[in-house]
Amino acid sequence: MNPYQACTHERNFGSRLREIVWRGHRCVILENERLRVLVVADKGADVLEFLYKPLDVELLWHSYHGLRRAGPERASSPLPEGPFRDQFAGGWYEMLPNGPEPSVHRGASFGFHGEATFLPWDYRIVTDEPERVVVTFSVRLVRLPIYVEKTLTLAQGASTLVIDERLVSEAGHTIEVLWGQHPTFGWPFLEAGCRVFLPPCRARVGAAPPSGHRLRPDQEAPWPHLAGVDGSVVDLSIVPGPDARSHDFVRLDDLSDGWYAIVNPHRGLGFALRWDPALFPTLGLWQLLRGGVDYPWYGQPYLMALEPACDLPSLAGAAARGAAIRLEPGAPVTTRFEATVFTGLAEVLSVGKDGNVR
Numbered sequence: 001m002n003p004y005q006a007c008t009h010e011r012n013f014g015s016r017l018r019e020i021v022w023r024g025h026r027c028v029i030l031e032n033e034r035l036r037v038l039v040v041a042d043k044g045a046d047v048l049e050f051l052y053k054p055l056d057v058e059l060l061w062h063s064y065h066g067l068r069r070a071g072p073e074r075a076s077s078p079l080p081e082g083p084f085r086d087q088f089a090g091g092w093y094e095m096l097p098n099g100p101e102p103s104v105h106r107g108a109s110f111g112f113h114g115e116a117t118f119l120p121w122d123y124r125i126v127t128d129e130p131e132r133v134v135v136t137f138s139v140r141l142v143r144l145p146i147y148v149e150k151t152l153t154l155a156q157g158a159s160t161l162v163i164d165e166r167l168v169s170e171a172g173h174t175i176e177v178l179w180g181q182h183p184t185f186g187w188p189f190l191e192a193g194c195r196v197f198l199p200p201c202r203a204r205v206g207a208a209p210p211s212g213h214r215l216r217p218d219q220e221a222p223w224p225h226l227a228g229v230d231g232s233v234v235d236l237s238i239v240p241g242p243d244a245r246s247h248d249f250v251r252l253d254d255l256s257d258g259w260y261a262i263v264n265p266h267r268g269l270g271f272a273l274r275w276d277p278a279l280f281p282t283l284g285l286w287q288l289l290r291g292g293v294d295y296p297w298y299g300q301p302y303l304m305a306l307e308p309a310c311d312l313p314s315l316a317g318a319a320a321r322g323a324a325i326r327l328e329p330g331a332p333v334t335t336r337f338e339a340t341v342f343t344g345l346a347e348v349l350s351v352g353k354d355g356n357v358r
Contacts, residue, residue, distance in 0.1 A: 014130030014156045024070030028123060030133050030154040030161070035341065037154065037161055040089075042070060044117035045137040045150055047183075048091035050161075052269060052341045059271050059341070061186025061303040062090040082111015083118070085296040090184055090303075093117040096167075097144050097177035100249075100284070101313035106175065108143040110315060113182070115141055116148060131156050144177065145170040146327065160355030163337040169327035176324035180280060180309025181337060183273065185262060190304055192241030194264050197348040198223055199257040201283070203236065203250050212291035214246040223252060240289055242302045247291030251312060252283040259351035260306050272351040273306070274338045279325070280308040308337075 008014075018029040025042035029049075038049035048067060050059045067089045075086060081102045098105075098114035119139050127134035136151040146169055153162040169175055203226055207218040215234060216227040224237035236250065258277030263270040284307035290299055311323035318324035325333060340355035351357050 015133040017133050034159045041123050042120040045121040046093040059189040060091045061184045084112035092183040095180035098315040099178045099313045103314035103316040105316045160340040167333045176319040178315040178318045182307045184305040186303045194239040196237045197261040201252045201255040210247040212247040215248050242290040244289040248287045250285040261348035270342045272340045272357045274351045275308045
């Protein structure tokens with residue numbers, strides 16, 4: 001024991017936790033010498049801050065209205081696709097049990113991204129020591145009988161947040177889900193000239209892309225080169241600035257491994273995510289670069305999301321293709337994500353386990 005420190009449960013060094021109420025929502029902060037991660041338990045256990053402290057750079061995008069205050073919503077008119085766009089605070093949220101397209105499956109209707117991101121989650125502090133903090137968040141979904149656990153671990157001195165997740169079906173027969181993660185990146189981390197690194201894969205643009213797209217519709221090619229609407233060759237690995245005024249969604253399949261990295265060469269800073277490609281074989285690339293003229297964007301957001309998922313965009317479509325995750329009664333499905341902030345690399349060749357970026 002440190003002879004100068006009789007107790008460590010009220011500390012402000014090493015790994016530590018803070019339980020706070022922000023705009024009426026219960027939140028938990030996991031922090032160490034390098035990272036500060038804020039999780040909103042009362043809204044989907046969303047990660048709304050992922051701050052790299054040595055450079056004071058926030059990596060995640062925040063919407064202009066941010067986290068809405070807790071309480072009843074007084075919407076002008078209910079949206080047929082669900083309340084997601086009105087309540088999108090930004091950050092990193094769970095796509096469960098549906099993706100970014102409204103869907104009806106097994107008699108239940110789901111709006112954008114399902115329901116996990118709207119629900120209040122319970123949490124319990126598992127470990128609170130200078131060497132390591134561990135918090136488990138949990139929830140039962142409403143329209144599908146599924147129990148979800150998400151355990152976040154941050155070790156002293158580490159630049160990697162470890163996320164262990166578990167789904168358990170409480171239905172009496174086999175059911176299907178669309179499951180994925182949706183980290184959304186923005187300024188000051190995301191800016192013109194940022195680079196996206198991926199293992200070999202194929203990129204596909206749908207036949208009906210968003211309004212303001214810069215990529216030619218209905219095409220498929222090896223990453224990172226696709227055809228632009230103007231006939232040019234677009235290198236998707238290079239992020240344009242806000243003057244692009246574009247809005248694109250690209251589906252990435254046949255990844256040889258489960259990882260990606262984003263590097264900001266101006267700041268010498270990068271973010272890497274590693275996951276299980278057997279469970280999440282698809283990656284969605286969403287770029288909203290001051291495009292999207294009307295509701296809900298109005299040409300304002302500058303953001304990019306890279307979304308590992310079992311399939312996209314809808315649960316009904318994934319189930320019809322046999323690409324949804326099938327949950328047997330009482331049989332858990334578990335997985336791990338590792339999110340790492342790194343410095344000093346202009347290019348990334350691979351992202352290995354335990355935050356090994358090279």
